[in-house]
Amino acid sequence: MGPKPPPANLHARTRICGPFTVVEVMGEIDLATEALLAEHLNAAATGPESDVLVDLRRVAFFDCSGLRVLCRAETRTREHGGRLRVVSDAPRILRLLRGAGLLGRFPLLPGIPGEDM
Structure with a gap:
């Protein structure tokens, strides 16, 4: 990860796990x-070589604007030798990724590895 994450806001926060x-x-x-x-x-x-998990389990709504942000971040992460994965077990997120043809690009995890799921 970069030097310091941005401050938390109403829609996103970053932490190290x-x-x-x-x-x-x-x-x-x-x-x-x-x-x-x-x-x-x-x-x-x-x-460099970041392992980024995007936790969408608390998302109420996610549209193509969010997908665009995910795609840009995944490309950037890969360019720096890392990987980006999505954490979600919500059927609507699965349907969205499948419908957009992005399910192969964003491997879904049911939870954060090492945390109680």
Whole structure:
């Protein structure tokens, strides 16, 4: 991860959990709030060989604006030798990723490895 994560906001916060940089996403992510998520993902994605987990378990709404932010962050993470994965067991997130043809790009995890699931 980069030097220091951005401050938490109403829609995203970043924390370190063992070897992972976890970006926890909350509420509704759409065109009006995507920048609040992007600042956290951008910071997490620029570290060398970062292992970024985007935790979508507390998301109430997530649209193509959020997908665009995820795609940019995944590309940036990969360019720095890392990886980005999505944490969610919500059927609607699975449907969204499958419908957008992105399920293979974002491996879904049911929880944060090492934490109680």
